[in-house]
Amino acid sequence: MTPLTIIHANAVDYLVLATYFVFVLGIGWLARAKVSDSVGFFLSGRSLPAWVTGLAFISANLGAVEIMGMSATGAQIGLPTVHYFWVGAIPAMLFLGVVMMPFYYGSKVRSVPEFMLRRFGPPAHLVNSLLFAVAQLLIAGVNLYLLGIIVHALLGWPLWLALVVAAVIVLSYITLGGLSAAIYNEVLQFFVIVAGLLPLTIIGLEKVGGWGGLEDKIRAAASAHQGIAPASQQLSSWPGQALSGFHSPFWSVVGIVFGLGFVLSFGYWTTNFVEVQRAMASNSISAGRKTPIIGAFPKMFIPFITVVPGMIAAVVVTEIAHLKAGGHPAGGASGSGVTYNDALLYLMRDLLPNGLIGIAITGLLASFMAGMAANISAFNTVLSYDLWGSYVAKDRADSHYVKVGRIATVVATVIAIGTALVASNFSNVMDYLQTLFGFFNAPLFATFIIGMFWKRMTPTAGWVGLVAGTLAALVVAILTKGTLGGLSTGLIGIGGQGAAFLCAAAAFVVDAVLSVGLSAVTTPKPASELRGLVYSETPREERTDPDEATYPWYQRTLPLAGVALAMVIVLNAIF
C-alpha cells in the first residue's frame, strides 16, 4: 500500500499550526526571561481570577482521554458515554470545590506524595511515589500513542517512526520551556480545541439532517446488525448497559453511579494535584473553591463536541460504520486496521475544509503534547525528589538532583514509547485508561479520604491499604474478560468499561476495609502532628474565606455549585 495519508493538510493548515507554536514558545520564552511584571503576574499564581483558573482546570484535563477516548466511546456505544461527564466528572468537581478545596488551600499540602509522607510516614510515601511514577509513565504512553497516530494520519509514516518523532517533539517542547507557562497555554489551548471541534458537530449534524436524522441513522444501523448495542441503548443515557456491560438495568445504574460516579471520578478529581494546583493559583480561598465549579459549566457541554462527533462518525464515516457492523476495515491511523480511536480523525477528513483541519489538528497536537509533557514532568519531580532524593541519595547539592531530573526526563520519554505500544493494543483507549485509573486512583482515593477525615487511621494502615487495594484491582483485572489482553482469564464474564468499574470498586473496598481494620490494632500518630492534614485537626479559620459572604450570589461558591448541579440534572433528564 502506498503511504496514503488520512488527513490531507495543505499550507494553510501548517500555517495555523505554526502560528500556535510561535505563540506558545514565545510565551514560554517571555516567562523564562521574565521581561515583564505582567507575565510574572499571570504565572506566579495566587492572583488569577477564577474564570482563568477554571478554564485551565478543565483544559488540563481536556486531553487524550476526553477528546479521542470520548469520541471513540461515543462511536462505539452512543449516548451513555455522557456519563463520563454528567455522572463521572461534574459531581466530583463540585465536591472538590465545596468540601475539599478549602482544606487543600488552607493546609500546606501541595502534592499527593507530600500528603502521604506527612500523614502516614515513609512507607506509605514510598509506595505511593512508586505507584504514581508508574502511572505517569503509562498515561504518558497513551498521550504519546495518540500523538503518534496524528503524526501518522498527517504524514503516513509507520507507527513506530511516528512514535519516535512524536517523542522527540515532546522532548524539545519540554526543553524549549513549553511547560513554563502552563496556565497561559492551557487557556489558549481550550479555545483552539473548541474552535476545532465545534465545527465538526455543527457540520456533522447539518450533514445527517439534525439530531432527528442522527437518531434515524443510528436506529437503521443498529437494526441491520446483530452484535452491537440496540438503538434504544445507544440513544438514551440511562440505564446505560452499553457502557457498563451489565445486562441488568438495575446493576448497570448501580455500577455507573458507584463505580464511575463515586470511586473512579471522586478518586480522580480529588487526588489529582495537576488539576488541584490550577485552583491553588487563584487569588483567594473563595476563588480556589470556585475554580472547579466554574470549570464544571463548560465541562458539562464538552460531550457535545466530543461524544456527539463520535456518534456522527459511526454513521457518516464509511470505515467506522463498517467497523461497527462487525467488519475489519484496513487502514486506520495505526496502519494496522481501523479502530474506534480513529473516529474523530476520519470525521475530520470527511467534514472539515482546509484551514479548519489545521485548527483541529493544532488543538489535538497541543493538548496531547501538553498532556504528555505534564506526565513526564510529574514523573521527573517524583523520581528526583520523592524517590531518589528521599531514599537513594539524600542531601546532595541541588545540581545533583537537576542532573537526575534531566536523565529521568529522557529515560521516561523512551519508556513512554514502550508504553505507547502497549496502549496501541487497545481498540478503545478509554477502556485502557479507566482500567489504569482503577489500579492507581481508586485505592489512593480510599486511603486519602479516610486519612483525611479520620484522625485515628494509622501509618501502617496507610501503606498496607494502598498495596492491597492495588493488588485487588490487579487480581480482578486478571479474572475479567480481556481487560489486560492475553493476561485476563475471563473467569468473570465482564469486559470493557464494566470490568474497569469492577476493578475500581474492588480496590476501593479492599483498601477501605483493611485501612479501618488495621487502624484498630495499630498505633495512630499523635493529634498534634495532624494539623493541616486531618479535617478535624485543622482550625476553621485556615479553611474559610472571610470575604465570601460579601459577594453577590453569582460569585459565591454554594449558589454556583447549586446551579451547576441543577443544570446537570436537567441534562440527565433530557438525554
Added chain:
Amino acid sequence: MTEEQRHHVAGAFDIRNVIGALLGIYGVIMVVTGLVSNEAPAKTGQLHADLWAGIVLLVVAVVFVVWARVRPVAVPKGAAEHGGEEDQV
C-alpha cells in the same frame, strides 16, 4: 507612593489579549481561505464552513480584546519576582 501607583495594567500580556490575538489571526486566515478558495464546499454541503468559522472567530477575538480594555487587570509592582516554574505534580 500611593496604592494606585504601585499597580499598572497587564496590557499586551493580559491573557485575554493573547487569546484575542491568536483567535483573531485564525479568523483572518479562515475568512481569506473562505473568500479565495473557489473549490465548491463539497465536504460540507451548502455550508460555507470556512467563511463562517472565520467570522465567528473574529467576533470572539474582538469580544476578548474589548473585555480586556473595559476591565483591565491590575498588576502589583514586582509581581514577576514571584513568577517562575510551576510544580507539576
